[in-house]
Structure formats: C-alpha cells, structure tokens
Amino acid sequence: MADLTSNFLGISSPNPFWLASAPPTDKEYNVRRAFEAGWGGVVWKTLGMEGPPVVNVNGPRYGAIHGADRRLLGLNNIELITDRPLEVNLAEMTRVKKDYPDHALIASVMVPCEEAAWKEIIPRIAETGCDGFELNFGCPHGMAERGMGSAVGQVPEYIEMVTRWCKEATDLPVIVKLTPNITNILMPAQAAKDGGADAVSLINTINSITSVNLDAMSPEPMIDGKGTHGGYCGPAVKPIALNMVAEIARNPGTHGLPISGIGGVTTWRDAAEFMALGAGNVQACTAAMTYGFKVVQEMISGLSQWMDEQGYNSIDEIVGRAVPNVTDWQYLNLNHVTKARISQDDCIKCGRCFAACEDTSHQAITMSEDRVFDVKDDECVACNLCVNVCPVEGCITMETIAPGAMDERTGKPVVDEYANWTTHPNNPSAAAAE
Amino acid sequence: MAHINRENGVAAGRLDPTQVADNFTDLHPEYDGHEALVAADRCYFCHDAPCMTACPTSIDIPLFIRQIATGTPEAAAKTILNQNILGGMCARVCPTETLCEEVCVRETAEGKPVEIGRLQRYATDTLMASNTHPFTRADKTGKSVAVVGAGPAGLSCAHRLAMLGHDVVVFEARAKGGGLNEFGIAAYKSTNDFAQRELDWLLSIGGIEIRYGQSLGDGITLDALQSDFDAVFLGMGLSAVNALGMDGEDKDNVSDAVDFIAELRQASDLTSLPVGRRVVVIGGGMTAIDAGVQAKLLGAEDVTIVYRRGQEAMAASSFEQELAQQKGVTLICNATPVGVEGNGSLTGVTFAYTETQNGKLVTLDETFTLPADQLFKAIGQKLGDTPDALTLEGGKIKVDDAQRTSAGGVWAGGDCASGGDDLTVTAVAEGRDAAMDIHTSLMGAS
Ligand SMILES: Cc1cc2nc3c(=O)[nH]c(=O)nc-3n(C[C@H](O)[C@H](O)[C@H](O)COP(=O)(O)OP(=O)(O)OC[C@H]3O[C@@H](n4cnc5c(N)ncnc54)[C@H](O)[C@@H]3O)c2cc1C
Ligand SMILES: Cc1cc2nc3c(=O)[nH]c(=O)nc-3n(C[C@H](O)[C@H](O)[C@H](O)COP(=O)(O)O)c2cc1C
Ligand code: SF4
Ligand code: SF4
Ligand code: SF4
Numbered sequence: 001m002a003d004l005t006s007n008f009l010g011i012s013s014p015n016p017f018w019l020a021s022a023p024p025t026d027k028e029y030n031v032r033r034a035f036e037a038g039w040g041g042v043v044w045k046t047l048g049m050e051g052p053p054v055v056n057v058n059g060p061r062y063g064a065i066h067g068a069d070r071r072l073l074g075l076n077n078i079e080l081i082t083d084r085p086l087e088v089n090l091a092e093m094t095r096v097k098k099d100y101p102d103h104a105l106i107a108s109v110m111v112p113c114e115e116a117a118w119k120e121i122i123p124r125i126a127e128t129g130c131d132g133f134e135l136n137f138g139c140p141h142g143m144a145e146r147g148m149g150s151a152v153g154q155v156p157e158y159i160e161m162v163t164r165w166c167k168e169a170t171d172l173p174v175i176v177k178l179t180p181n182i183t184n185i186l187m188p189a190q191a192a193k194d195g196g197a198d199a200v201s202l203i204n205t206i207n208s209i210t211s212v213n214l215d216a217m218s219p220e221p222m223i224d225g226k227g228t229h230g231g232y233c234g235p236a237v238k239p240i241a242l243n244m245v246a247e248i249a250r251n252p253g254t255h256g257l258p259i260s261g262i263g264g265v266t267t268w269r270d271a272a273e274f275m276a277l278g279a280g281n282v283q284a285c286t287a288a289m290t291y292g293f294k295v296v297q298e299m300i301s302g303l304s305q306w307m308d309e310q311g312y313n314s315i316d317e318i319v320g321r322a323v324p325n326v327t328d329w330q331y332l333n334l335n336h337v338t339k340a341r342i343s344q345d346d347c348i349k350c351g352r353c354f355a356a357c358e359d360t361s362h363q364a365i366t367m368s369e370d371r372v373f374d375v376k377d378d379e380c381v382a383c384n385l386c387v388n389v390c391p392v393e394g395c396i397t398m399e400t401i402a403p404g405a406m407d408e409r410t411g412k413p414v415v416d417e418y419a420n421w422t423t424h425p426n427n428p429s430a431a432a433a434e
Numbered sequence: 435m436a437h438i439n440r441e442n443g444v445a446a447g448r449l450d451p452t453q454v455a456d457n458f459t460d461l462h463p464e465y466d467g468h469e470a471l472v473a474a475d476r477c478y479f480c481h482d483a484p485c486m487t488a489c490p491t492s493i494d495i496p497l498f499i500r501q502i503a504t505g506t507p508e509a510a511a512k513t514i515l516n517q518n519i520l521g522g523m524c525a526r527v528c529p530t531e532t533l534c535e536e537v538c539v540r541e542t543a544e545g546k547p548v549e550i551g552r553l554q555r556y557a558t559d560t561l562m563a564s565n566t567h568p569f570t571r572a573d574k575t576g577k578s579v580a581v582v583g584a585g586p587a588g589l590s591c592a593h594r595l596a597m598l599g600h601d602v603v604v605f606e607a608r609a610k611g612g613g614l615n616e617f618g619i620a621a622y623k624s625t626n627d628f629a630q631r632e633l634d635w636l637l638s639i640g641g642i643e644i645r646y647g648q649s650l651g652d653g654i655t656l657d658a659l660q661s662d663f664d665a666v667f668l669g670m671g672l673s674a675v676n677a678l679g680m681d682g683e684d685k686d687n688v689s690d691a692v693d694f695i696a697e698l699r700q701a702s703d704l705t706s707l708p709v710g711r712r713v714v715v716i717g718g719g720m721t722a723i724d725a726g727v728q729a730k731l732l733g734a735e736d737v738t739i740v741y742r743r744g745q746e747a748m749a750a751s752s753f754e755q756e757l758a759q760q761k762g763v764t765l766i767c768n769a770t771p772v773g774v775e776g777n778g779s780l781t782g783v784t785f786a787y788t789e790t791q792n793g794k795l796v797t798l799d800e801t802f803t804l805p806a807d808q809l810f811k812a813i814g815q816k817l818g819d820t821p822d823a824l825t826l827e828g829g830k831i832k833v834d835d836a837q838r839t840s841a842g843g844v845w846a847g848g849d850c851a852s853g854g855d856d857l858t859v860t861a862v863a864e865g866r867d868a869a870m871d872i873h874t875s876l877m878g879a880s
Contacts, residue, residue: 068475070468348539351481371484391478392543 002307003314004300006040006104008281009173009198009258011131013040013104015303016315017271017296020262020283021046021108021134021177024293026082028092032099037293038300041104043201043283046081046136047089047125049111054080054142059223063210065236072290074236076210078221078228080142081110093128105129106175110136110148113158115165122169132173135166137188138204140181140231150204153179156191163195175260178202178244180237185244189254200248201260201283203241205231234286238264242277249278249323266295268302275315276322330421337407337414338382338398340364340375346395347373353386353396361385377408440735443779443807444687446708448733454704457731461622461757462526462552470556474503476540477548485534485550490854490863491518495534499553511561512568514554519593519866520586522562522632523615524859525555526623529720531753533859562631567638572599577876580605580663582650585613586858587669587848589636590865591872596641598873603663604642607649613671613848615858617696620724621704622731656821660843665872668831668839668846669865672856673818678716678811682774691715691725691812698728710808712736714783716771717812719749725810726763737763738804742770742788743795770797774809782806817850827852837868845872 006016018041019025019034026045034042048054056079065074082089097105107130111117122133136143137153144151152158159176166174176192178185180203192200207229209219219227241263248254261279265271266287274282287295312318342353342365349371357365364379365386375386387396401407403416423430439448449457465473477499485495493514501510514521530536530551538547561568577600581588584606592602610616615629637644648654650670659666675690677683687710701707709732715722718741730737739758741748745767748755758765766785773784784803789796816829825832825840830852837845847864854860 069472348543349484350478350539351483352478355481367482371482391539 002304002312004040004304004307006281006315008104008260009132009175011041011104011106011173012102013281014038014102015040015296015300016275016281017265017299018042018104018106018260018281018283019288020285021106021136022285022289023079024285024288027084027089028096031092031096031105034288034293035096035100035103038296039103039293040281041106041131043106043108043134044089044093044130046108046110046139047086047121048081049117049121050086053083053085056080056083057223060221061230063220063230065210065234072234072286074208074210074232075234075286075289076208076221076230076232077205078141078230081108081136081139090125090128093125093130097129097131104131106132106134108134108136108177109166110139110143113147113152113162118162118165119169122166126170126172130172132175132198133166133170134175134177134201135162136177136204137162138177138179138202140179140205140207141229150179150181153177153188153204154182156187159188159191160195163192163197167196173198175199175201177204177262179204180240180244180263181207185247186251186254189248189251189257193254193257197257199258199260199280201262202244202248203237203263205233206237206240208232233263234290235264235266235270238266238270242273245274245279246277246323246326249320250326265299266290268299268306271299271303272306272318275319277326278320278323280319281315332420333418334421334424335415335417335419337401339377339380339401340382340384340386341397341399342373342375342386343395343397344372346392348392348395349373350391352389352391356385356389379409381409438733440711442711444708444710447705448709448711449705451703451705454732458621458625458704460625461620462555464559465552465556470502470507470553473549473553474499477503478539480539484537484539485548488537489517489534490857490859491521491524491866492863493517493521493554495550498557499548499550502553502557507557507560508564508568510553510557514557515561515568517866518859518862519590519636520615520632520858520862521554522558523586523619523624523629524862525551525558526628527615527619528857528859529751529753532751562635567635569593569597569639571597571639571641574601575599575877577601577664578603579665579667579872579876580659581667581669582659583607583613583668583670583848583850584611584633584644585669585671585848585861586615587671587850587861587865588613588667589633590862591667591669591845591847591869592642592865593636593639594866594869595872596639598869600641600664600873600876602642604644605648605650605654605659606644606646607652607670607673609646611644611646613669613861617699618692618721618724619699619858620695620728621699622728651819651821656823656841656844660841664843664876666844667865667868667872668824668844668850669848669861670818671849671861672815674816675811676814676816678771678813680771680774682776683811685774685776686779687807688774688780688809689811691717691721691810692815694725694810695721695728698732704732707732709734710806712804712806713738713808713810714804714806715739715810715812716783717741717810717814718743718747718767719812719814720754721815722810722812723750723754723758723763725812727758727761729808729810730761730763734808738766739763740766740769740771740783740785740804742768744768744790769802770795772797772801773803775803780806780809783809815849815856820850836871837864838871 004015021043025042063076067073139149143149176197261274262283265284271282354367479496498510498513535547541547581604612629713729713734715726726739769785775782786801787798823841831846833851845868848861
C-alpha cells in the first residue's frame with residue numbers, strides 16, 4: 001500500500017489533502033468533522049484584525065455554472081474573510097490542534113498592509129499551536145477594495161515586504177497564497193520567495209461574473225438589484241491553476257519553491273495532476289462545498305490505488321514528476337507526425353467529427369452515403385479536434401507515423417530526428433542566428 | 435383489497451374505479467423541467483442526424499432538443515410543429531422504437547436512445563399550455579379546398595393550406611374530429627382528452643371550417659367537390675374492416691377490435707364499459723395489442739392474443755409486444771381460428787396450429803379451444819367505398835410522390851392512400867406534402 005503521509009514544509013499530515021481556507025474551515029465544528037472524515041489538514045478560514053469583525057452581505061453570496069444534470073462546474077463567491085471575532089477563532093483553533101496533533105492546522109491571515117499589524121497578530125496566532133501561516137494575498141472582492149487581499153497580491157513589492165515582516169515575526173513556516181488575477185504568476189511567486197516565504201499556495205479565486213439576470217439586468221448573485229464581481233473556483237478553474245503551478249515549478253528562478261496546489265481539485269486524479277506538476281500537496285474547497293467532507297474518501301482511495309498500480313511508494317515520488325516535460329512551444333518536435341484514426345467498430349456514426357473538421361478545421365474527414373467516416377491522411381494536420389468532439393472515448397486516436405513512412409499531407413517521408421521552431425527555416429530569428 | 439368482479443360473460447365494473455383510473459394513466463408520463471434538461475443533454479447534435487431521416491415528417495430533432503436544453507421549449511415546439519402540426523399527438527403515439535429512436539446513435543452506442551418522443555411531448559405541451567398558436571395565416575389567396583376526413587391526414591393538410599392563405603372546408607362523417615386520434619389510439623397514450631384539445635388548438639389558426647356528419651358518398655359526391663372547390667384532398671382513412679369469413683362470426687360478444695376501442699375511447703366512465711372475463715383477440719398488429727391490453731386493464735381475467743404467423747412476423751413492434759406481456763396478456767403465435775363455439779353467446783374459440791412450409795403458411799390438423807366470453811377481431815382495416823374515378827393500388831387510393839390521385843385536382847394521403855406505413859405521423863407527413871403540392875399547383879395556375 002502506498003504511503004500517503006504528507007510532509008509539506010515539515011508539517012506532517014496523514015494525507016496530502018487539505019481543506020483550503022474558506023467556509024469549510026470556518027469553525028471548530030466544521031474542522032473537527034473534516035478531520036474525522038479524513039482530511040489531512042485545514043487552512044483555517046482567514047483571520048483578520050482584532051476588534052469588530054467584517055460583515056458579509058445578507059443576500060446570496062454564490063453564483064454558479066452548471067454542466068449536464070446541474071453538475072456544479074464553477075462557483076463564484078463574494079464572501080469576505082471570517083466574520084467571527086478573532087478571540088473565538090483562536091480559542092477554537094487551540095482546542096482543535098490539541099485534539100488533532102497529527103493533522104495539519106494552518107492559520108490564514110489578512111490584516112492591513114502595516115508592519116505593526118502583521119507583527120502583532122502573527123505571534124498571537126502562533127499561540128494556538130498552529131503548524132504554520134498562510135498569508136491571504138488573494139481574495140479578489142471586498143477585501144481588495146480595502147487595500148488587502150489581492151490588492152497586495154497584485155503588487156510584488158508588497159508581497160515581498162509583508163512576507164518578510166511575517167518571517168521576522170515567527171519561526172513557523174509561512175506560505176504565501178497567490179492571486180491568479182495578475183498577468184504573470186512568476187512575479188508574485190518570485191516576490192514571495194525573495195521575501196523568504198517557505199512556500200506559495202495557488203490559486204485563490206478568479207475575478208468573475210458567472211451570469212447575468214436577464215430580467216433584472218444585473219449580475220448574479222444579485223443583491224437588491226445589483227451584483228458585483230466575485231471569486232471563481234471549482235472544476236472550471238483547474239486548467240488555469242495547473243498552468244500557474246507548472247510555470248512556478250519549471251521557472252529557474254522559482255523552481256524548488258514548495259507549492260500547495262489549489263483550484264478545482266475535485267477527484268484523486270486532479271490531485272495527482274497538481275502534484276505531478278510540482279505541488280507538494282493540494283487544497284480543496286469547492287469539492288467539499290459541493291459534496292460535503294466525505295468526498296475526501298474517494299480522493300484517498302483513488303490516489304492510493306493509482307500509486308499502487310504505478311508502483312509509487314510515497315508522495316515525494318510523484319511530486320514534480322511531470323515538470324521536466326512542460327516546455328515552451330518553440331521546443332516541441334516539429335518532426336513528430338500523427339494522424340487521426342477512427343475505429344469503425346467503436347464509431348456510432350454521429351457525424352460530429354465530420355462537422356467539426358469539415359466546417360472548422362481541415363476538411364480531412366469524409367462521410368459516405370451510409371455514414372462511414374474516414375480520415376484523409378493527405379489533409380489531416382493532426383489537430384486533435386475530432387478526438388475532442390467525438391462522444392465515444394477512444395474511438396478516434398492519434399497514430400504516430402513512423403520515421404521513414406510517408407506523410408501524405410506533405411508528400412515527404414517522416415524524419416527521425418528532433419527539430420523545433422528555433423532552427424526551422426521559416427523562423428526569421430533562426431535564420432538570423434545562423 | 436381491490437374488488438374484482440369474476441362473473442362469467444361480458445360485464446361492466448370488473449375493477450374499482452381507482453384501479454381503472456390507475457391502469458389508464460399515461461404510458462409515457464410527461465417530463466418535469468429538470469428531467470427534460472437531463473434527457474435533452476444526452477443528444478449529441480449529430481451531423482445530418484439519422485433520427486431526422488427516420489422521422490416521416492423530418493423534424494429537425496437535434497435542433498429542437500438543443501432548444502430545450504437551452505431553456506427555450508417554445509422555440510423547440512415551433513421547430514417541431516413547423517414540420518408536423520400534430521407533433522403533440524405524434525409525441526404520444528409514434529412507435530419511436532421503430533422510427534427516430536431506433537436509429538439514434540445512442541441506441542447504437544449503449545442501447546438507450548435519446549428519448550425523442552418524450553422530449554417532443556415536453557416541448558409541444560409547454561407551448562400548448564401557453565394557449566398560443568405559433569403560426570399565422572398568409573394573405574388570403576381566394577382559393578378554397580375541400581378536405582374529406584378530419585383525421586391526422588386531413589387536419590395536417592387543412593392546417594398547412596389555411597396557413598398558406600387558402601380557405602378550407604373539412605367534411606367529416608362522424609360527429610367529432612380527430613379520426614383515429616379520437617377513436618383509435620389506445621387510451622393510455624392520449625390522456626385527458628388530448629385529441630380534442632389538440633384539434634381545437636390546431637383550428638385556432640383560422641380559415642378552417644369543419645362540417646360534421648357529412649360523408650363523401652352519402653349525399654356528397656367527388657364531382658360536386660371538384661366543381662365547388664379549387665382542389666380536393668381525401669383523408670378518409672380505412673373505414674371498413676376485414677372479416678374472418680367463418681361461421682359463428684355473428685354470435686353475441688364477437689366484434690371488431692376497432693369498435694371496442696372506439697367505444698372505450700368515447701366512454702365517459704370506463705367502469706361502465708363491459709368486458710369479458712376471458713377475452714380472445716385475433717390479429718398481430720397494433721390494433722390487436724391495443725384491444726388486448728385495454729381489455730386487460732379494464733379487468734378481464736384472461737386475455738389471449740392469437741396470431742397466425744410467428745412472433746417475428748407480427749406488425750406490432752417488440753415494444754408493443756412486451757407491453758402486452760407486461761400487462762399480463764398472453765401471446766399465442768402460429769395458430770389460426772377454425773371455429774367459434776357457443777350457442778347464441780360465445781363460449782370459446784377453436785384454433786388450428788400453423789406452420790410455415792417453403793415460405794407458405796400451412797394449417798395443421800392439431801387444434802385447441804380457448805374458453806372465451808368475448809372475441810375481438812383485429813385482422814386489419816380496409817378502404818371503404820370510394821368514388822369510381824379513383825384508381826386503386828393494393829386496396830388503397832393510388833397516389834404519386836406528390837400525393838396526387840388519378841383524378842384531376844384530387845389529392846389523397848394517410849391510411850387511405852397508397853405508400854407509407856399506416857401511422858399517425860405518416861398521415862401527417864402526407865397531408866402536409868399534399869397541401870404543399872396543392873398550393874404550388876393553385877398558385878402556379880393563377
Ligand atoms: C386501434 C388503432 C391503434 C393505432 N395506434 C397507433 C399508434 O399508437 N401510433 C400510430 O402512429 N398509429 C396508430 N394507429 C394508426 C393511425 O391511427 C392511423 O395511421 C392514422 O390515424 C391515419 O390517419 P388518417 O387521417 O389517414 O385516417 P383516420 O385517422 O382514420 O381518419 C379518417 C377520418 O375520415 C373520416 N371519414 C372516413 N370516411 C369518410 C367519408 N366517406 N366522408 C367523410 N369523412 C370520412 C373518419 O371519420 C375519420 O375522422 C392505430 C390505428 C388503430 C386502428
Ligand atoms: C465561499 C468561499 C470563501 C473563500 N474564502 C477564502 C478566504 O477567506 N481565504 C482564502 O485564502 N481563500 C478563500 N477562498 C478561496 C479558496 O480557499 C480556494 O483558494 C479557491 O476556492 C479555489 O479552490 P477550489 O477550486 O477547490 O474551490 C474562498 C472560496 C470560497 C468559495
Ligand atoms: S485531427 Fe484535425 S485535421 Fe485531422 S481529421 Fe481530426 S479534426 Fe481533421
Ligand atoms: S465523432 Fe466519433 S462516433 Fe461520431 S462519427 Fe466521428 S468517429 Fe464516429
Ligand atoms: S441520433 Fe440521437 S443523439 Fe443524434 S441528433 Fe438524433 S437524437 Fe440526438
């Protein structure tokens with residue numbers, strides 16, 4: 001049996017599945033039950049300054065995108081940080097950590113961008129016995145308007161500065177949670193590293209309007225006739241999060257900086273993908289909010305089955321394993337030729353591949369009178385669109401044309417050696433470099 | 435415990451009213467909104483969709499299903515009704531398992547087609563519930579057309595003609611319109627008086643006058659219609675039935691299945707409708723199944739359908755056969771009736787076994803007798819008397835691809851015309867196509 005124990009920044013937890021800072025981790029009642037259900041760790045719902053807590057709206061806070069059968073694909077929220085008093089949260093965290101010493105408990109923090117504020121609160125929170133801190137530089141709504149959250153996360157200098165303050169205030173690990181609402185994720189990641197962060201976690205939610213109420217002409221969720229942009233999360237954001245994680249993992253400047261992967265983790269496979277791209281563990285929020293805490297049981301059993309099947313013994317063996325294969329477009333092998341192949345046995349003759357290729361691609365699929373679909377090798381550019389639109393998994397596949405065999409489209413034999421754009425004759429820079 | 439009347443003979447009230455009401459509820463109940471969305475989502479929006487080709491009225495199925503999926507069932511209904519004005523009835527009665535759903539690629543893929551019929555019903559019911567009619571009449575052409583028969587063929591033709599601006603007069607022999615929608619279709623397929631509601635809704639386009647109790651051949655001649663109107667469409671269905679040609683056919687409680695069904699469809703209280711304790715139905719088509727199943731649902735203790743050929747040769751689809759078996763009806767194949775037993779009243783029916791030898795049906799010597807209080811004959815309907823001017827083909831009015839008969843200015847469609855299956859949807863398609871051709875010929879001539 002694979003060992004799922006996670007040791008992220010020296011913080012051990014029974015498995016790499018943590019609940020992200022959000023409603024599921026808002027209070028003792030939830031967190032105890034989350035641990036009992038099997039979650040390895042939690043990042044407590046973001047704490048703010050002492051004194052009167054923030055207030056949330058009293059109308060709807062969530063909007064959603066649904067797929068077939070109302071499957072929740074994307075969630076959007078306009079919730080703020082914890083709206084419960086600091087002392088209450090701290091007392092609860094202390095009790096929980098005492099009762100669950102083997103589970104990870106991280107404190108998420110967001111206070112105004114002043115040194116005194118951070119240096120005052122960090123040691124106070126440390127007294128709970130928490131295992132580390134996560135600095136919330138990500139919240140894109142409400143808090144940002146007050147100069148916190150993503151307002152900090154969008155300015156690398158602030159990230160570096162606040163991170164440094166926190167590192168000076170504690171010996172515990174400090175994780176910097178990044179906002180995806182920037183143009184280049186490497187800059188905030190680098191700033192966090194420069195400030196001394198032990199790790200980054202990403203992504204926080206993405207600025208979004210999920211839908212518009214066409215009767216009231218207002219964004220949803222609508223409160224008294226008006227709406228505002230919220231933070232988008234759930235399965236729909238995973239591709240964006242995966243790319244940002246991979247960029248940090250493969251960039252020489254940030255390579256090696258531990259990453260806690262967040263954004264749309266819903267199944268064991270999502271988690272494995274984040275980890276393959278360099279995340280040391282993962283955090284999930286929407287999955288728990290959609291299905292309840294029990295969903296982690298599938299993540300645990302699935303990850304462990306897959307690791308057993310693959311012969312991986314520990315989490316460390318999978319972390320970052322796919323990173324070397326993430327490259328720039330210009331280094332992709334232009335001599336690698338594939339062609340679409342339709343399995344006539346599997347084909348159900350829906351004609352979607354034909355419509356897609358004929359109307360929007362390369363007119364490389366033929367349709368006979370009796371609905372037999374075939375690929376014309378002399379037209380197929382191997383774009384993969386037909387594979388993606390075919391409703392039958394595995395019905396259309398991409399066959400690699402062996403070196404030496406003819407590529408019917410170019411009329412030339414496939415060349416064995418690797419050659420990329422940097423040396424391609426059509427590349428003006430390549431010619432200049434010679 | 436529900437009360438069951440086991441009295442021999444033919445008697446009313448065999449079951450409790452609640453039990454009867456329960457038995458005659460919708461065969462394919464309507465979807466609620468969410469169910470419809472889930473069902474619609476299964477459609478792949480096929481290119482040049484096979485289902486569309488299989489639909490006799492060529493409804494753009496992928497389009498209407500997508501319109502449901504995107505929350506616009508009214509637009510979906512318009513897509514349907516544009517091709518098939520009786521899309522509501524067809525959604526209920528089409529043997530989809532041998533039409534659109536049979537060729538759905540998801541049937542090929544996983545043996546579970548997209549439920550096209552039920553989706554069609556969802557769309558058309560939604561639109562009809564809003565009490566609107568999606569079509570308006572074109573400017574009046576000044577032409578008038580006579581339609582004979584207010585069944586699916588006649589109504590479809592009349593509606594299309596009215597829409598194109600012609601004035602239509604429908605001559606209907608009965609006191610009520612709808613044809614077999616009203617008098618033939620099984621009660622559990624068309625509940626809550628749907629046939630009449632659909633008829634009223636269809637007529638709300640305007641420009642269609644129905645004259646009830648007016649029969650071609652009984653005071654009205656084809657010649658007269660030809661001279662009084664610019665064109666004539668014949669959609670009078672099959673008003674005669676085949677006879678067994680056997681002694682004893684005239685005994686009490688021996689009747690035509692279509693009459694039993696018509697009576698059932700018109701009964702205001704099903705518990706008042708008498709049915710035998712032991713019922714035998716002779717035939718192998720939809721009518722035999724419908725008569726057998728409905729007799730059973732009324733409370734007949736034993737119902738046996740006897741068909742002279744093998745089961746694979748039955749005209750009723752396998753879905754219909756399974757339905758019968760599921761309701762507790764017994765199917766006996768390869769047996770042909772040779773005697774009707776009883777003194778005055780029926781007591782049993784004697785059958786001889788049959789066998790197919792060298793492609794020919796042969797009656798064997800061995801016989802058996804089924805005790806029976808009631809016998810229904812469902813061995814096929816045929817054309818009633820038709821005007822001499824019309825050429826017949828295979829017992830039906832001969833028509834060409836445009837539904838033209840051999841008589842000038844006379845078109846025909848539906849069950850009475852040659853070509854196509856005897857189905858509601860086919861009648862609708864033929865009525866519509868005839869209307870289009872009538873329109874072309876009337877407008878071209880002016
Ligand atoms: C018992 C039974 C069950 C069926 N079940 C199904 C089913 O589930 N699904 C399906 O698709 N099909 C079914 N059918 C077949 C379907 O009902 C017919 O194919 C369809 O009704 C044919 O339409 P039509 O307009 O041609 O004829 P009809 O529906 O027969 O209508 C003909 C109309 O013309 C009138 N008429 C007749 N003679 C004259 C005259 N001389 N002058 C004036 N008016 C006249 C009649 O009164 C009638 O109103 C069933 C048929 C039967 C008998
Ligand atoms: C309702 C809601 C409230 C959230 N509140 C916080 C918060 O207080 N602090 C924080 O760092 N992230 C917060 N998040 C972001 C999540 O921690 C997480 O980064 C994001 O939802 C992406 O993960 P997911 O796709 O698994 O949901 C919140 C998310 C949701 C849905
Ligand atoms: S891979 Fe692209 S070009 Fe080739 S057949 Fe498929 S859709 Fe057409
Ligand atoms: S999309 Fe797939 S199933 Fe559909 S016709 Fe093409 S190959 Fe066949
Ligand atoms: S064949 Fe089936 S899946 Fe394809 S368009 Fe028709 S209903 Fe949809």
